[in-house]
Amino acid sequence: MATHKGRAKCIPKDPDAIFLPFQSKWIMDSSRLKLMEKTRQIGISWSTAYGSAERTAAQGARHDEWVSSRDDIQARLFIEDCKLWAGIMNLAAKEHAAQSPAGRNERAFLMLPIRQNLPRRVVDTSINRWDLYLLPLVLAVLILAAYGARQMTGPFQLGTPLPITLDPWSLPYYLLRTTVRMFLALAASLLFACAFAAIAAKYRAAEKVLVPILDILQSILILGFLSITVTGFIALFPGNLLGVECAAVFAIFTSQAWNMVFSLYQSLKTVPGELREASDVFQLSGWQRFWRLELPFAMPGLLWNMMMSMSGGWFFVVASEAISVANQNIKLPGIGSYIATAIEMRDLGAIGWAIGAMLVGVVIYDQLFFRPLLAWADKFRFEESGGENAQSSWLLTWLRRTGRIQALGLTGIRLLASSFTLFRRDYDGTSIRARLRGRLAGLERVWDATLAALVLLSLWHLLAFIHTEVGWREAAHVVQLGFYTLLRVSLLIALAALIWVPVGIWIGMNPRWAHRLQAVAQFLAAFPANLMFPLAVMLIHRWNLNTEIWLSPLMVLGTQWYILFxxxxxxxxxxxxxxxxxxxxxxxxxxxxxxxxxxxxxPSFVTGAITASGGSWNASIVAEYVTWGGTTLKAHGLGSYIAEMTATGDFPRIALGIGVMCLFVMSMNHFLWRRLYDMAQNRLHF
Amino acid sequence: MEQALIELRDVGKTFRSADGSARSVLEHVDFDLRPGEIVALLGQSGSGKSTLLRIMAGLIGADGGSVLYRGQPLYGPARGIAMVFQSFALFPWLTVQQNVELGLEARGMAPEERAARASQAIGMIGLTGFEGALPRELSGGMKQRVGIARALVVEPEVLLMDEAFSALDVLTGERLRDDILELWEGGSMPAKAILVVSHNIEEAVLMADRVLIFASDPGRVRVELPIHLPHPRDAKAPAVRALIDEVYALMTASRAAPPTEAPARPHLVERLPAADVESMEGILELLAARPFAGHADLPQLAEESGLTDEDLLPISSALHMLRLAVLEKGDISLTPIGQRYVAGSNLLRHEIFGQQLLEHVPLIANIRHNLEQEEHGALRAEHFLKLLSDSMNLEEARDVLSTAVEWARYGEVFEYDYHNGIIHLPEGTPLTLRM
Structure with a gap:
């Protein structure tokens, strides 16, 4: 500082000193209690940090520094200052040591880099108010969940009717029961997805079987086969309600699992090569890699699909709770049974109440479950650029400020970490165990041949089955019905595109609206459109409209929003x-x-249209065959065929209907959507 | 002599492409990595040097020969071998500290010891204060520091660096390289040997005790060049400059062989250097102007043009191939045709370029000939892709064809319609040419 530029005067006596006189006086003062009344921004925190760092780093220091602060931001700033000083002192210590080769520790802070005990913990002296807010909320959710789960078991004999009232006041209870079932199914789907995807991604032999099966399962509903499984579950828990509950959960599971599995499998297959190599070079075992690399990488996609699955689950809530088996109608307490009863009693008001309750339920679990998860999963985004669509969640913010809940989370992490120690790779690259097993070309060929033989055999069985059980005329008729439904789906997707593409473009180009309306469209896509069906039925019935035409819009009622958003x-x-x-x-x-x-x-239209078209095929089963009390409206098509056969319990024909639908959906995917998608990817990409 | 850490004996590797044809990427590679040395592998892209690095890391197995680590056959990734990746390969959801601890965690080390060691490594590489940051908050140079700390913390005997500085800007890359050399010289580097894969000639000469230059198709060690200069080396020192010149000359030696000599494989399927027309034109103009006036030393040309060796070498070999310039002993000079090209108008340039293509690039001449045989002067691109993929994999064949298309479009030899995938003669080609 030998030369000064400009006209400003340097006030301190010693212009080379780091601290101003009052700051150094404050630091040097070794009183046990010091009080200062001060204005803002005079560098007291900064200089105090120096004092703390020096004291803590001193050779004979036995105490940590504890700092209490008004709020966590101030505390964090203080810690940053401490780090800064520690860094500077570290450097100074090195230089000093170099100057005096005798290496005597004349300066106290020489020991700093070894002790490493900078104050790292914020100790809030007041009661953590976030604990105060959050604890009741968490307790309430836990108690409700436990209560709901407790209600799932109880004595039950086939034939005893479970009373369902249409009293709106019983809706919160029904909502709780339904929600508990859906979350159980979601948990089961998650476990299933992890196991299934991990196996399919790891073993080529398994992949060859599992992926086609998955492709089929996710494009169709296996609602029709529900009645078979119910009997099995009831037999599992004789004389108890749990069996029926399990059947209901299983039904929801079948509507939730497939897209989650597929998303996870896709992610596992597309883990970036360098990260996979890094995890190999650093000797991660399969278990460690799954938790450290694969699952985090798959997390955003998986969460998104979990949300889709939840909405998908609502779609089948009626079918899963109101079960008919062995000519018995079992109605489990829940929103689905409430709606089923309301439809039987033709009570439109009750339907309204049910929709209201469901909306409340969707908002609650969105706020308490998915929003925090999405905000948390933001760190798993792979693209390194800044996130413009960063999710935020008030609950997550609360949770992060709450000491006790955090401690709970940390325990979980610690458990996981100790499992890493347990399941680690215990051999080195030079061990014979690491020897890459050469691909057994012969065995692989045998496996392929076996698979081909199995496919041919089942094809033969299918043909024989159609020949003996339903007859070729019926099969041809079902294919014809499939074309009716195809026509409907195509026309309606085209119609929806005609309406929503211009609207979507207009909204998208107006950034002020885009963000808000996109969220609304997403919510509408999540809303189970079949709850609006009774309204449509009443209108069609009253005006005596043509069901072939007017039932069709119901198919895209829920799915058109995918195109829009x-x-x-x-x-x-x-x-x-x-x-x-x-x-x-x-x-x-x-x-x-x-x-x-x-x-x-x-490109984004194609993405939306693929989802919308797949969803519409599924929806056709409920949309082409709608009941309202005694009235049943029906349009000719594959969906109504399946629904009708399900109602009468004709398994061969259900199988035929589902098989044909499967064929239609898969060929549509293959011949139309995949091509459009490839074209969009290749030519029309920014 | 001490036992080598890694020994490669007659190593070969063949990849099977999607259409089932086998393609050899490495053949007869013999190599020892001994304690106390830094070795650099240099070679143009596609010469198999990255594949060789991955074989040494135990990530992929060799098809032929043997790979020994401390005298034991290597079947998979070994604890004593760590790697630094070109695009960092940090786990974006883990903090700097967690990323660095990854290898220790995988071994089941206790959290306290892990944290202490990680802090030490983080301090050593100059990242103190960034422990809690997520990789996405860091600049490229900082990210690579994390990658290096992660590799060093497991105290490897062998450190493999796969083009570790090429994703960074020049200044940052140089600083990081100097830091690593400083650690190495100061003896605080745990690794006993470092292997660097690079395409930057100056970097290799400044770092290595030994430089191995790879030849392509299939990859093999062409030249081994020991460097006895003391560290730290100054890039401006005459001895270093002379070495850099020598390496440039070696790197371009095979390209400099005139295309008329007996070819190793049929001309038709020769791999075209991935050079775009724009840069070729730029280099020609630079070469013609002062201070070069038609003749340049490649390292100087690299500096003047601001291009990396990875870009400059294919461009100069393309110019050499088209006879617009000649490569010789690490120097490049304009040919008379090249001089006419630079002096010419745009129209003349297109014309000269087209002529040179037809004369010196058999693939392009062949395509043109085939098109002229057709009644409508058009053929599907797949036809030629298939022809090429007889001797290279599909991806390479695509690259070669797209280079050929770009050159031919510029030289107005033929055109290609992206939408329907058809190669056709330019509009207005006299019909008399068509049979």
Whole structure:
């Protein structure tokens, strides 16, 4: 500081000193109790941090420094200051040691890098108010969950009716029961997904069988086979309600699991190569790799699919709770049974109440469960760029500020970490156990041949079955029905596209609306549209409309939103420069659509349309065959065929219907959607 | 002599491409990595040097020959061998501290000891204060520091670096390299030997005690060059400059062989250097102008153009291939045709380029010839892709074809329609050419 520029005067006597005189006086003062009344921003925290760091680092220091602060931000800033000083002192110590080769520890802070006990913990002297808010909430959720679960067991004999009232006041209880069932099913789906995906991704032989099965399972409903499983579950717990409950949970599980499995499997297969190599080089065992690499990588996709699954579960809540078996109607207490009863009694008010209760339920578990999870999972995003769509959750913020809950989480992490010690790789690269097993080409061929033989055998059985059980005429008839439904699905997706693509583009180009309306569209997609069906039935019945036409819109009632929110997302991600360019060259009218807007949103439209079309096929089973009390409305199609056969319990025909639907969905995926998707990926990508 | 840490004896590797054809990427590689040395592997992309590195890391198995680590056959990743990756390979959801601890955690080390060792490594590499940061908060250089700390914390005997500085900007890369050399010289580096895969010639010369230059198709060690200069080396020192020149000359030696000599494989399927027309033109203009005036030393040209060796070498071999310039002993000079090209108008440039293509690139001449045989002067691109994939894998064949298409478009030899995948003669080609 030999030369000074400018005209400012340096006030301190010693311009080279780091601290101002009052700061050094404050640091040097070794009184046991020091009080200071001060204004803001005079560098007292900064200089105190120096004192703390020096005292803690001193050779003979036996005490840690404890700091209490007004709030955690101030405390954290203080710790940053301490770190800064520690770093500077570390450097100074090195230089000093170099100057005096005798290496005497003249300076106390020489020991700092070894002791490593900088104050790292924030100790809040007041009661943590977040604990105060959160504890009741957590307790309430726990108690409710336990109560709901307790209600699931109890004596039960086939034939004794379970009373369902349409009193709105019993809805909270029903909501609780249904929610508990759905979360149990979700947990089961998660476990199943982990096991299934891990096996399929690891073993090629298993993959060859599991992936096609999964492809089929996720494109169809196996609702029709429910009645068989119910009998099995009831036999498992004789004289107890638990059997029926298990059957209901299983039914929900079958509607939730597949897309979760598929998402997880896809993620496991696409883990970036370098990360996989890094986990190999650093000797992670399979178990360690799953928790440290694969699951975190799959987390965002998995969570998204869990949310989709939850909505999917609501769609089948009626079918899963109101079960008919052996000519008995069992109605488990829950929203689904409530709705089923309301439909039987033609009570439109009750339906309204049920929809209201469900909305409340969806909002509650969204806020208490999915929102915090999404916000937490933000750190698992793989793309390294900053997140513009970062989720936030008030609950997660609370949880992160709460000492006790945090401690609970830490215990979980510690348990997991100790499992790493247990399941570690205990051999080295030079061990014979690491020897890469050469691929046994012969065995693989045998396995392939076995699979081919099995497929041929089952095909033969299928043909024989159709020949003897249902007859070829019926099969041809079912295929014809499939074309009716295909026509409906195609027309309605086209119609939905015609309406929602312009709307979505308009919303997407207006950033003020895009964010908000996208969330609304997502919520609408999650809402089980079949609850609105009774309303449609009443309207169709009253005006005596043609069911072939007017039942069709029900199929896209719930699925059209996928198109909308994907188009919004696509339109809002059009590069700004492209927009300017389009304006600049004066694209107008049809040319503007053809050359600029439609190609720009095409990839996201295809993504949305694939989901919407798959969902519509599924929805056709409930949409083409709707009951309202004694009235049954029905449109000719594959969906109504399956629904009708399910109602009469004709298993061969259910199987035939589902098989044909499967064929339709898969060929549509293969011949139409996959091609469009590839085209979008190759040619119309930014 | 001390026992070598890693010994490769007659190692070979063959990859099977999607269509089932086998392709040899490494053949007859013999190599010892001994304690106390830094070895650099240099070679153009596709010469199999990264594959060799992965074989030494135990990530992939060799098809032929033997791989020994401390005299034992190596079947998988070994504890004494750690690796630093080109694009860092940090786990984005783990903090710096957790990332560094990864290898220790995998071994089941107690948390306290793990934390202490990780802090030490973090301090050593200059990351103190960043323990709690997530990788996405860090700059590229900082990320690679984490990658290095993660490798060093397991106290490996062998440190493998796979183009560890190539994803960083020049300045950051140099600083990090100097830091590593400082650790190495100061004796605080736990590793007993370092193997660096690089395409940066200066980096290799400054770091290594031995440079191995790889030849492509299939990859094999072409030259081994010991470097006895003391550390730290100054890139400007005459001895270092001379070495860098020598390595450039060695690297371009095979390319410099005139294409008319007896070829190792049929001309048609020769791998085209991945050089785009724009950069070729830029280099030609740079070469023609002062201070080079038609003749340049490759390292100087690299500096002047701001291109990395990875970019510059394919460009100069492409110019050599088209006879617009000539490569000789690490120098490049304009040919008379090259001079005419630079002096010419745009129209003339297209024309010269097209002529040179037809004359010196058999693949392009062949495609043109085939198109002229067709009634409509058009053929599907798959046709040529298939031809190419007889002798290389599909991905390489795609690269070669897309380079050929770019060159031919510029030289107006033929055109390609992306939407329908058809290669056709340019509009207005006289019909008399078509039979």
């Amino acid at each position: 994907n188009v919004i997302a696509g339109a809002s991600s059009i590069p700004v420069e492209l927009r300017y360019a389009a304006d600049n060259v004066g694209l107008r009218g049809w040319l503007r659509w053809r050359r600029y807007l439609l190609p720009a949103i095409f």
